[in-house]
Amino acid sequence: MAEEVITFHWADYLVLGVFLVFSALLGAVIGFRDRKKATSKEFLMGGGDMHWIPVALSMQASFLSAIFILSTPVEIYNYGTIYSYLGISYFTAIPIAGYMYLPTFYRLRLISAYEYLEIRFNRTVRLAGAITFCIMVLLYMSVVLYTPAIALAQVTGLPVSFSIVLCGVVCTIYTVLGGMKATIWNDFIQMIVILVGLLVIICLGAEEQNGMNSVWKENEEGGRIIFDEFSPDPTIRTTFWTQTIGGTFVSLTMYASSQTIIQKFLSVKTLKKAQLSIWLATVTSVLFLILVVIVGLIMYAHFADCDPLLTGKVEKTDQMVPLLVMEVMGHLHGLPGLFIATAFSAALSSVSGSVNALAAVTLIDFIRPIYFHYKKHHISEKSSAILSRVLALIFGLITTLMGFVAQFLGDLVLQIALSIFGFVGGPLTALLSLGLFFPFVNSWGALAGLISSLGICSWIAIGAIIAKYPHPILDRSVEGCPVDVVGNESTVTSYFFNSTAMMESTIMPIAGDDGTDVLWIYKVSHMYYGLIAMVIAVVVGIVVSLITGVAKDTDPKLLFSWGDNCCCYCPRSVRDCLKCGAGEPRDEEDESLDGSVEKKEMDASGLDNNGFGEFVTEKHGIEDGHHYEEVDTGQTFRPTNVYDIDDVVAGSNNNKTDASDNVAEKRSSRKSSLSSDEYDKTHF
Numbered sequence: 001m002a003e004e005v006i007t008f009h010w011a012d013y014l015v016l017g018v019f020l021v022f023s024a025l026l027g028a029v030i031g032f033r034d035r036k037k038a039t040s041k042e043f044l045m046g047g048g049d050m051h052w053i054p055v056a057l058s059m060q061a062s063f064l065s066a067i068f069i070l071s072t073p074v075e076i077y078n079y080g081t082i083y084s085y086l087g088i089s090y091f092t093a094i095p096i097a098g099y100m101y102l103p104t105f106y107r108l109r110l111i112s113a114y115e116y117l118e119i120r121f122n123r124t125v126r127l128a129g130a131i132t133f134c135i136m137v138l139l140y141m142s143v144v145l146y147t148p149a150i151a152l153a154q155v156t157g158l159p160v161s162f163s164i165v166l167c168g169v170v171c172t173i174y175t176v177l178g179g180m181k182a183t184i185w186n187d188f189i190q191m192i193v194i195l196v197g198l199l200v201i202i203c204l205g206a207e208e209q210n211g212m213n214s215v216w217k218e219n220e221e222g223g224r225i226i227f228d229e230f231s232p233d234p235t236i237r238t239t240f241w242t243q244t245i246g247g248t249f250v251s252l253t254m255y256a257s258s259q260t261i262i263q264k265f266l267s268v269k270t271l272k273k274a275q276l277s278i279w280l281a282t283v284t285s286v287l288f289l290i291l292v293v294i295v296g297l298i299m300y301a302h303f304a305d306c307d308p309l310l311t312g313k314v315e316k317t318d319q320m321v322p323l324l325v326m327e328v329m330g331h332l333h334g335l336p337g338l339f340i341a342t343a344f345s346a347a348l349s350s351v352s353g354s355v356n357a358l359a360a361v362t363l364i365d366f367i368r369p370i371y372f373h374y375k376k377h378h379i380s381e382k383s384s385a386i387l388s389r390v391l392a393l394i395f396g397l398i399t400t401l402m403g404f405v406a407q408f409l410g411d412l413v414l415q416i417a418l419s420i421f422g423f424v425g426g427p428l429t430a431l432l433s434l435g436l437f438f439p440f441v442n443s444w445g446a447l448a449g450l451i452s453s454l455g456i457c458s459w460i461a462i463g464a465i466i467a468k469y470p471h472p473i474l475d476r477s478v479e480g481c482p483v484d485v486v487g488n489e490s491t492v493t494s495y496f497f498n499s500t501a502m503m504e505s506t507i508m509p510i511a512g513d514d515g516t517d518v519l520w521i522y523k524v525s526h527m528y529y530g531l532i533a534m535v536i537a538v539v540v541g542i543v544v545s546l547i548t549g550v551a552k553d554t555d556p557k558l559l560f561s562w563g564d565n566c567c568c569y570c571p572r573s574v575r576d577c578l579k580c581g582a583g584e585p586r587d588e589e590d591e592s593l594d595g596s597v598e599k600k601e602m603d604a605s606g607l608d609n610n611g612f613g614e615f616v617t618e619k620h621g622i623e624d625g626h627h628y629e630e631v632d633t634g635q636t637f638r639p640t641n642v643y644d645i646d647d648v649v650a651g652s653n654n655n656k657t658d659a660s661d662n663v664a665e666k667r668s669s670r671k672s673s674l675s676s677d678e679y680d681k682t683h684f
Contacts, residue, residue, distance in 0.1 A: 007326070008156045012337030019193065019341040020166070023186055023348060024173045050184055052273040055264050056280035058187035061349035062260045064194065064288055066147040069346045072289075074317045075238075076296025077303075078473040080226035081219075082238050084293045087286045089247030094285065096248075097255035098265075098278030100560050104436060105262050106271050107557070112364035113262040113432075120435040120558050121443035123369070128450055129431055130365040133259055136424035137354045138402055143416060144350045145403030147318055148343040154319040155326055155336060164403040167344055171351045172396025176389050183352045184264065190345035191284075197342030198291040204329045205298035212294075218301040223474055235523035237471040242527040249530030253425030255281075257432045259357040299324050305480025351399055359391035416465065422529025423461035427453035429530070430537030436560045440550035441541050449541030453533045461529055464522040 075083045105113050114133065118126035149163030174182050209215045219225050229239045236242070255261050255278075268274040302324055308314045314323055322340070329335045367387065371379045379387075431450045434441045441449075524532075545551065 007330075008336060009333040011333040012155075012335075012340070015334050015337030016341050016344070020170045020344065023190070024170050024177075026174060026182060026186055026189070028174070028177045049269045050181070050264075050267040052268050052277040053280065054184050054188040055268050055274075056277035057191040057284060058184040058349070058353065059255070059261050059264050059277060060281040060284050060288070061187040061191050061346075062258075062264070062353040063254045063350065064191070064285075064346055065144045065350040066151070066343045066347040067143060068288075069194065069198075069292060069343055070147055070151055070318045070321045072292040073296035073299050073321050076224065076293055077300045077320070078317075079238050080224045080474060081293060081297070082226045082229050082240070083243065084289065085227075085240050085243035086247045087289045088244045089251050090282050090285045090289070092244075093248045093251030094255050094278055094282040097252060097261075098275050101256040101432065101436065102262065102265050102274070102278070103271060104558065104560065106266060106274060109266065110364070111263070111266075112361050113257075113259050114361065114365050116558070117431070117435060117446075120554075121446050125431070125443050125446050125450075126365060128447060129428060130361050132424060132428045132431075132450065132454065133257075133361060134358060136258075136420060136428065137260070137358055138398065139420045139424065141351055141354050141399040142402035142406045143420075144347050145399060146406030148340070148347040149403065150316055150318045151322040151343045152340055154314065154322040155340060161404065165400060167347050168351070168396060168400025168403060171348045172355065172393060172400070175352045175355050175396060176392045183356050184267065186352060187349040190349045193338075193345045194288070194342045195291075197339045197345075198288070198295065200335060201325055201328065201339055202291065202294050202298065204332075204335075205295070205302065205324070208328055209298065209301045215297050215301045218304055219297050222300060222304055224297065224300050234525055234528055235520070237525050238527075239525075242525045246525060246527030246529075246531055249426065249429070249534060250421050250527060253421045253429045253530055257425065257429040259361050260353045263357055263360055264353065295321065295324075302328070305477055307476040307478055310476060310478050311481055351396075355392050355395045355399060358395040359388050362391050362395075363387055419461045419465070419526045419529060422526060422533065423457035424454070426457060426530035426533025427537055430534045430541075433534065434538065434541045435558070438538070438542065438545075439554040439556075439559055440552075441545045442548060442551040444548045445541040445543075445545030448544040449537035449539075452540045453537035456536055457529055457533045460521055460524070460532070461526070463519065464524075464526065467518045467522045469518045469523045 072083070105116060108116055108119075110116070112130070114126050114129040117129045145164050145167055146160075148167055149160045152158060152163040152166075153160045174186055206212050206215055209218065216225070229236070230241070231239055232241060233239075234242075265274050265277070268277055299320060303320070308320060308323055309317065314320055322343075325336050325339045329339075363384065368379055368384075427450050430453055431446055434446050434449055
């Protein structure tokens with residue numbers, strides 16, 4: 001008699017339903033509460049005054065997707081604990097993003113991070129960066145929505161298509177209604193749900209195996225405890241080096257160049273608190289990685305003698321965790337619903353942040369410039385606010401439709417997700433790196449670096465996915481299965497010897513099963529794609545800039561200062577050498593990167609505005625294309641319609657020399673438009 005299949009109880013449906021309804025209602029409540037502050041800045045940036053703790057969890061939630069929850073345990077099950085070295089990369093990549101990339105964007109105070117590319121290079125580079133980001137997010141979101149749909153289908157029997165639509169609709173509703181504030185607060189709550197769900201399955205799973213000591217022993221005997229793989233061979237799928245070095249560049253694409261993260265980073269009131277959120281996100285990232293690794297160990301201990309894929313209990317690897325949940329705690333009605341809510345939480349948090357970011361990039365980088373070009377004036381704030389919501393709705397629907405495409409990607413969900421960050425996000429990170437760290441790189445070099453990097457890395461990644469090089473997985477067994485589960489001996493044998501092909505692909509490889517005919521570059525671990533992208537873009541960008549004429553006198557405020565930030569105790573001559581052709585800083589009464597005039601004072605700690613401290617300032621500048629004053633509250637802006645921000649930004653050229661000229665002209669005109677008393681005020 002076949003083994004009984006455990007499915008959802010009505011209590012599980014109730015728990016999942018309550019969670020989804022709550023998520024949608026929270027967006028509606030926040031949207032109703034803030035209806036009188038209906039501006040694009042409020043919708044896209046949360047008003048710029050969010051608390052750093054929920055923002056930290058929201059930043060981490062952006063990439064703690066259902067892929068991470070459901071596929072990482074399978075990674076441990078198939079390839080062992082070597083994957084857990086990825087945690088080291090979090091401690092390198094995320095702080096690097098917080099102190100070397102994001103401070104410049106924070107001082108810009110622009111809604112779209114890719115506006116920086118126009119200020120630093122030109123409009124073409126800006127559009128190229130924005131388009132690259134949109135491609136990356138849409139590809140990634142298709143996989144994110146598909147993964148929890150598989151999980152729900154496994155435990156309920158509902159069609160995968162229904163689950164994709166359900167997740168997409170709920171996420172779109174609360175994002176459209178509540179904007180960035182709803183996204184951040186929902187992410188905060190969803191992270192708590194994820195934490196509780198993981199802890200519950202770990203506790204109950206360990207109890208079933210008579211404690212974590214038994215779990216660890218079972219994994220040792222099964223060869224899953226692996227921490228000694230230090231081979232430098234880049235074709236080995238997972239090693240210490242792929243996870244630490246390759247993982248650092250993958251994580252950089254998530255935290256340093258993604259509008260999804262930058263937008264949340266800018267929603268915090270001060271730079272210092274924004275950087276605190278980065279540190280908290282680092283710690284929580286490692287914490288959740290540890291938890292999902294433990295789930296993977298428990299899953300192997302549970303299925304060690306009766307692999308569910310070999311016996312046909314599941315058809316896809318991402319159904320293994322839901323199966324574990326149902327077998328471990330299916331009799332505890334309501335708890336399986338909690339865990340599926342965990343998977344949906346991970347998906348919702350990723351999709352909502354990305355939908356908001358796509359709306360911001362489309363509005364700021366495409367619609368506003370086009371509108372200004374044809375109408376010769378800026379789109380109104382009321383229209384911008386409406387457009388923000390309409391765009392969020394459109395991208396929510398597009399993302400939902402993209403979820404259906406992921407059904408044809410096979411079983412390599414985690415690999416494909418990380419590959420997307422590598423071969424699409426890697427070139428984007430490299431583009432921003434060229435702008436921040438290489439003052440002499442011009443717009444020709446930046447664009448050539450992006451295109452060459454994107455083209456070569458796309459060829460490698462897509463070729464690898466099609467070629468399906470069979471990276472060997474660890475042994476699995478069906479020796480402990482009941483006879484009525486595995487059938488006759490020949491069936492078991494057939495399953496066992498073809499396990500690699502089943503796990504690696506639902507599509508037959510184009511080369512031989514042993515991979516001998518696969519091009520060497522296709523064998524390279526997907527974790528190295530980000531590193532490859534960075535090297536190609538930087539080399540090409542520098543060479544092309546040298547050929548076409550290097551950029552001169554680049555505004556140092558657009559750069560990360562190696563001399564001041566990393567060699568601050570070195571002699572002045574050394575620090576000047578590290579400027580690599582950057583221009584001299586403006587005088588003390590200077591232009592900020594958003595076009596505002598700032599007069600700076602050291603704060604009590606002696607730190608200035610180099611990105612590692614705060615300063616006292618009052619601004620007179622531009623906000624949404626208008627001149628403004630910032631009064632004592634630091635909250636009120638009074639538009640005076642003196643001039644347009646596009647006049648400053650649009651003056652960029654290939655060598656980026658006339659942007660600073662525009663800045664100087666604007667400074668003189670701004671001085672004449674303000675009284676000397678107004679111009680010289682320095683309280684904040």
